[in-house]
Amino acid sequence: MRRLLFCAVAGWLILxxxxxxAYPQFQFSSGxxxxxxxxxxxxxxxxxxxxxxxxxxxxxxxxxxxxxxxxAWTPPSWLALGASVRLALLENNSGGPAAPEVxxxxxxxxxxxxxxxxxxxxxxxxxxxxxxxxxxxxSIGGQFKTLAGRLDTNEHYLMWxxxxxxxxxRAGRFFAPYGLRFVEHIFFxxxxxxxxxxxxxxxxxxxxxxxxxxxHVTAFTPPPNxxxxxxxxxxxxxxxxAAYAEKRWNSMAMLGVQTRLGFGSExxxxxxxxxxxxxxxxxxxxxxxxADLIRLQVPAASxxxxxxxxxxxxxxxxxxxxxVGVAHEFQQxxxxxxxxxxxxxxxxxxxxxxxxxELLAFGRYQVTGTGGAGxxxxxxxxxxxxxxx
Amino acid sequence: xxxxxMFSPRLxxxxxxxxxxxVGCGGTTDDRPPKWSFISATIMEPSCATVSCHxxxxxxxSIDLHAKDVGYYTLLNGFYxxxxxxxxxxxxYLLNAAGSLRMPPDNPLPAADILLIxxxxxxxxxxx
Numbered sequence: 001m002r003r004l005l006f007c008a009v010a011g012w013l014i015l016x017x018x019x020x021x022a023y024p025q026f027q028f029s030s031g032x033x034x035x036x037x038x039x040x041x042x043x044x045x046x047x048x049x050x051x052x053x054x055x056x057x058x059x060x061x062x063x064x065x066x067x068x069x070x071x072a073w074t075p076p077s078w079l080a081l082g083a084s085v086r087l088a089l090l091e092n093n094s095g096g097p098a099a100p101e102v103x104x105x106x107x108x109x110x111x112x113x114x115x116x117x118x119x120x121x122x123x124x125x126x127x128x129x130x131x132x133x134x135x136x137x138x139s140i141g142g143q144f145k146t147l148a149g150r151l152d153t154n155e156h157y158l159m160w161x162x163x164x165x166x167x168x169x170r171a172g173r174f175f176a177p178y179g180l181r182f183v184e185h186i187f188f189x190x191x192x193x194x195x196x197x198x199x200x201x202x203x204x205x206x207x208x209x210x211x212x213x214x215x216h217v218t219a220f221t222p223p224p225n226x227x228x229x230x231x232x233x234x235x236x237x238x239x240x241x242a243a244y245a246e247k248r249w250n251s252m253a254m255l256g257v258q259t260r261l262g263f264g265s266e267x268x269x270x271x272x273x274x275x276x277x278x279x280x281x282x283x284x285x286x287x288x289x290x291a292d293l294i295r296l297q298v299p300a301a302s303x304x305x306x307x308x309x310x311x312x313x314x315x316x317x318x319x320x321x322x323x324v325g326v327a328h329e330f331q332q333x334x335x336x337x338x339x340x341x342x343x344x345x346x347x348x349x350x351x352x353x354x355x356x357x358e359l360l361a362f363g364r365y366q367v368t369g370t371g372g373a374g375x376x377x378x379x380x381x382x383x384x385x386x387x388x389x
Numbered sequence: 390x391x392x393x394x395m396f397s398p399r400l401x402x403x404x405x406x407x408x409x410x411x412v413g414c415g416g417t418t419d420d421r422p423p424k425w426s427f428i429s430a431t432i433m434e435p436s437c438a439t440v441s442c443h444x445x446x447x448x449x450x451s452i453d454l455h456a457k458d459v460g461y462y463t464l465l466n467g468f469y470x471x472x473x474x475x476x477x478x479x480x481x482y483l484l485n486a487a488g489s490l491r492m493p494p495d496n497p498l499p500a501a502d503i504l505l506i507x508x509x510x511x512x513x514x515x516x517x
Contacts, residue, residue: 092494092495094486094490094491094493094494094495094497095486095491095497096486096489096490096491097486097488098486098489098490098491101490101494130440130441131441132441134441134442134449134494186495186496191435191496192435196439196440197439197440198440229445229446232445232446234438234439234440234444234445234446234455235434235435235438235439235444235455237434237456266426266429266430266456266457267430267431296430296431298426298427298430298431300424300426300427300457300517301422301424301426301427301430301517302422303421303422303424303427305421305431308414330413332413332414332415333431333432333502334415334421334431335414335415336414336415336416336420337415337416337417337418337419337420337421337501338413338414338415338416338417339417339419339499339500339501340415340499340501340502341413341414341499342496342499343413366496366497368497368498368499368500369499369500369501370413372500373500374485374500374503375499375500376486376491376497378496378497380495
């Protein structure tokens, strides 16, 4: 009866509040090698474990109690709850004669629940409202009017995972483990690899996680068109297979290899690449890199293109509670046509003044094509206030 | 000292890789087919059919570009594309930010992609 009651509460929380990305910057830098140490998701992201909550107060932020409700109430061991809200203010300049676009909007409002039925079997559900960068009515009242149409649950899955390390199997909706999964979805390695915002697919996934390595294999398919909008993937039209394997060394370096093969009614996408991280304790600096080759085949056009995306970033943790990052991104949709490329430089400053709170400033300058006549340069500045329960 | 020794060559390799990528690859000849099936799958859907814009679930300004056929009829029935008339097609103005906010506002298209779309319009904008 109590479990039913808590499930009802969790369901209500979900109705109140769709993304579950991670902070890949915290691997190694927080003293933890595997993402699943701090997240219930075996590949990282989403609701954090009690270990992760302790880390958020003890090492990542300047202090505070990272526990649910700031420690005011402790859920029973079979239940984990959480919520996350992000408010964003951004200025976007797309390089045209029009004035830069300025927007203030709730970027994320999610709730999370994990119910453990046994030591091995659990149900994970996340839900919330899709953020709307450009609402037709940007007033606060206007944004509330459209809430019902933006209800979304992009992660819900049943998982068998008998221990922190070892094998697992899960089925449901989530992102197949692949590549660097940042909080910001605009990075090319997410946007152009099938991992843009609200692109989670329905999957059957299995894997094995150990302290020094992990591997995941996932069969995926987009939600059927008959499903309601709240369950739809936005851009992914392919079904297929994704695989990711990662090896870690001395709690300071990792190398991952990955592939994703997708077959759709309009196009087939075959991609593969590598991910790497190097943590230098002396400088408290983390290098992160990802590169993928992407072959997109369009049978109706009897043509295709081979492109590439990459990310190369350096994140420094100068003092507890602070994180500073700079990155270079590259994307070229067709490697045989030089003008189809994009380069971007990103700057990110994160401040964690207290457990549960984060302030983020993000800037990006993007050169489109070769930067010649007709190739616009764009910029984005964003400020975020993030609170999680 | 050990870290410094590891750091420098790796940094040099990374910087070199970044410089290589920044230049880009390939030539200046665009052999991509000016066909709607190709343009929709490789340019319009990944650039325009995003969650807050012209996806099936949002359809900003009643424009749905999430798939080949629905995107085609949206653009032609809304007169964003006038077959064989590049200068009369408002899609081209929007992509070039000519007197309007640029589309897509969050990720401008390279000029080469816009030229490919213009070549398709010049060819009569068939649903091929």
